Amino acid sequence: MSSLILHGKRCNLRIISVKLMQNASAFCNSFSSASVVESLGLTTKPAVSITTKGNPDPVLSLLTSYGFTDSQISRIISTYPRLLTLDAEKSLLPKLQALQSRGASSSELTEIVSKVPKILGKRGAKSTGLYYDFIKDIIHNDKDEEEEEEEEGYKSSKCEKICYSLPVGKKGNKIRNVSALRELGVPQRFLFTLLISKSQPVWGKEKFEESVKKVVDMGFDPTTSKFVQALHVVYEMSEKTIQDKVNVYKSLGFAEEEVWEIFNKWPYSLKFSERKITQTFETLKKCGLVEEEVLSVLKKRPECMRASEEKIVNCVETFLGLGFSGDEVVAMVKCFPTCFGLSAETVKKKTEFLVKEMNWSLKDVAAIPPVLGYSLEKRIVPRCNVIKALLSKGLIRGGKRNLPMSSVLTSSNKVFVNRFVMKHGNLVPELMAIFTGDKKGTHHTSTTMKNVAA
Template identity: 50%
Template sequence: MYSLILHGRRLQKWRHAVNLVLNDYAFSVPNVFSSLSNSFSSASVSSLQDGLKGNNFTVSYLVDSLGFTTKLAESTWKKVTSEPKGNPDSVLNLLRSHGFTDSHISTIITNYPRLFILDAEKFIAPNLKFLQSRGPPTSELTEILSKVPKILGMKGDQAVGRYYDFIKDIIEADKCSKYEMSCLSLPEGTRQENIIRNVLVLRRLGVPQKLLFSLLVSSSHIVSGKERFEDSLKKIVDMGFNPNSSKFVEALRIVYQISDKTIEDKVNLYQKLGFSVEDVWEMFKKYPFLLAISEKNIMNSFKTFMSLSFTRDEFVRMVKHCPQSIGLSAELVKKKTEFLMKSRICSLEDVVSNPAVFGYSLEKRIVPRCNVIKALMLKGGGIPSVGYILVCRDEVFLNRYVRKHDDKELVAELMAIFTGEGAS
């Protein structure tokens, strides 16, 4: 089966590293986790006191204290405060009271903003209390939890303690001049031994720390296996995935969780829809989740595009260019296609050439931009390409079609249309 996927460029140095690590339990690992072990620093009393005097969870706090850009701060603030039951201020104050500095909090917000919509007293406080009861230094506790904040949102002391210990063991492994299981006093053949061993393999391949930790707290338990982990990892390396990218981890997760038979069935289904085997694996490299989509949803997606007057060849072209198109809601695909056709700003062929438009928000991106273009058309303007209208960032769009006009009244009118404050 997997002879089909070896058409890509072999990444020899990664494959060699996989075999080297998997076949040898004792080898040198200088500074593999130095970024972890060297980063532990004590949170001073004065720093904690300053933190308690700081702002609440506001855009200005994110910008002034944590160094976020205004755009990122506004986006993060909206994401966190949109949850009715959430109270980010209580989470923020709880973290500060336990010695988390602004630097720690910035890392947590960036990596796991969901923590700030959890109930501080119901979930986070009990986990902090449990971990503190085990006696770790504050500097160790805050550093580990800021790197893997998802631990604070877990349920049950056993799960919280287990994942915390995984991270701690990884740090301990880095203190050995040679990586040997005996240096950690781990029982041979245990799940914990497998995790440490597999984590080291991934680090040696170049998987970033952030992605590595996301695997450790994954519910799929990818890094706790042995033979299946080794087999899945070799397949992903053979496909040519870059270990530095998030797609490497996504692909590893998919291949680990899905049987060879299921993968083969999916490939056969895509072939029936008009894709070649090579097409499927190229799309998988762009969008690993492609093979996790159910056969029912794949067929529903195909039927949806056919019902909108796209041909089979056009469907294949779109999905090859933008594989995410096949996993979108049928209702949204219909709404977006119908709106674009009625707007008379683009044709079906324009959509086929720019399938990424299906991933854009109808209300926040497609409608306001098309309304601006329609207003310009009524004043004698031409119709620009869909790529120029929808693919660019908001700032580029505004500079290109709104702010460039000398007529200030026209600029104000177009801006009102863009923001939804004026009629189109």
Template identity: 55%
Template sequence: MYSLIQKLVSFSSYSKPFSSATTLTHKVSNFTVSYLIESLGFTTKLAESISKKVSFEEKVNPDSVLTLLRSYGFTESQISNIITDYPKLLTLDAETSLAPKLKFLHSMKGASTSEFTEIVSTVPKLLGKRGDKTLSVYYDFVRDVVQAPENCRVLLLSRSSFPQGNLENKIRNVTALRELGVPQRLLFRLLVSSYQPVCGKERFRESLEKVVEKGFDPTSSKFVQALHVVYQLSERTVEEKVDVYRRLGFSVEDVWDMFKKWPNALKFSGKKVTQTFETLKKCGLIEEEAVALLKKNPQFLRVSEENIANSIETFLGLGFSRGEFAMMIKRYPVCIGFSGETVRKKTEFLVEEMDWSLDDVVSHPQVFSYSMEKRMVPRCGVIKALISKGLLGSELPSVCSVLACTDKMFLRRYVRKHDDDKELVAELMAYLHQRA
């Protein structure tokens, strides 16, 4: 006993610095979230998301940034968009870093306040660029794209004004993408990013031709994603990756179909693809079933072997057999990506509280994607109430009948049929408005 106490004391003493650091980080994060909610009216969810990218523990600097933006005529809506897209702006020094850039752009370009604020709020990351000449070229490009008629497919820019090097390549390449129909929201991300695909010259042209040849829609984000992947891979590397898939039972057409569904399917190493394939077989799938699963859901490749193993352990621990686990993967592959806590909590609720069987869950594994708070608990509350009043007969409705239908269908099926009893309907509606 004494030895155990010694270990606990020793562990406690070593964990204090870590605990203090964790507490400080949590405190800073909480301050950031509170500031974003109070100063910009952000939702808690958005504020928490932004706090993962940038954080601060005092409001002096972010207050100065917001005051500066307002002084230049940015509306509250534009400021919200700017901070959402480029939260790092709140950490810049308003006087020495941000003010000179805003002053330069506003005074040198001779634009109206509304035009100026529209351009900057459309691509706020241009304020992160250094050097007046570079900043000017980025600004001009964004202005020309924003102001060009929607039906204008060709952007006429003065090549003589471009500085030499990567920026010239980047603007030329982004212009080419615009001519193909790539939407502004994707163009501007490429313009201000440091990703290679739009910085090259010959390599960019070759990659673009391959992506167009594969039939990707230029208006979709997959087009840009595919461009990234193709740009990064040599012909030899692509051939080697395709060969890995072929050895596992895929045809060349299968591989390119997977690439069109999810371009990142070609980014994984042959070792990772093979490991995932073998792990699926260990889960109980035969070779043809594993091929079919990955053909339909290539995104499955990003799930680690460790997560798959943990998922198997969780399901088996809850009483599912390996055969049932394999069946659920075939019916709803993404269920393997849910956390053990989610799977356990929902299974116990459905089986122990609602008295559905494990077979019912196996037949409809989509239940693991349903919200406990917004769907499962409220709807099941209605079912329990109806059962207690003897209004559902002797058999419990199927999981699918209760949880898979739309809200409108559920109301019609289990609530509106009792419209003649206003008190009962009010009671049932109260269940639907409750939260877990």
């Protein structure tokens, strides 16, 4: 449960470990260090650790006094944990006061700050206010456009007025350029990230316009994250540098059109150094893949390029240690290259469950390696518990050995429920309760089915 490791009652904090939450937990009314520890937990995601000498209590208390809800505070801390290290009285309070003084209502203030908490990290109340106004108008205009669908006489965006009055410089360029991207259809979540980040793509003017044109001409969809990734690459790298990276891939056996196909699939593929690209290629060969197989893997999943040599080797050693043969490991990597992103602990837990608990063989797992990417708690265990219940009642003939893993784990929730739950009449409520984890079995079957189908 402890997500904040606090050393002492006062200002002797050494490390604040902020867990990124799946669900907001209730904050206590009294924001003591102890209450913070109790309220920030319940997650399976990795922690983000930051070093500080400050006390988070005043920051949390300040946010509460300004009307931020428990879930909004949870979102702010998980998105921008460094906020807890700022001085509540000297840094945050003046900014919040300045925002209120420019007419921000309590609901607007809490909505915008919880969506883009990093604006409170900007230097000076004036700078914070400028970003705030721009973000507010993006949010409000997007809401209006959803409701009014481009009605005739629809008044022009306030964003334009802000842009015209901006000073020359990086700050002005960023807001103008983000506004231009919004007009192209880039979603809010990407706009806000670009606006408050220190990355270059929205700093310039002429180069920004040139880069956007290139990315659009390449066929990237502005509504996707790949568009923003491609913009990063094209803006930050010269044409010569990009061509040099293309030549590195060509020297390893890729055709130029294949390099651009990889780029369109994962734009960051051109950001790696020649050494890193070559090293990944050679490491995969050391793991047992021949050159053609390496080319196939990287064309299929170019994001494998970001895996370190150590991680790739450890992944292979984990599979071998569990009893998979060398040929099976090669086949698994070819079929499911993203296995390099799985931790050894995760692979072991899932493999042992499937083999020891369900009596499937290593050969079964090797035949369908994507199952190792499924959630153990949300997908594998609930489905397997339904199968166990059916077996215990004698409703599945031939036992687990004659029940293909693919029929249990790879189908959609709707197909699984229709195949193993709905055909069993009076047992449907019980089986559905097992499937959804509803131990009391209180959910109505039809309602649960709607949720499953969704």
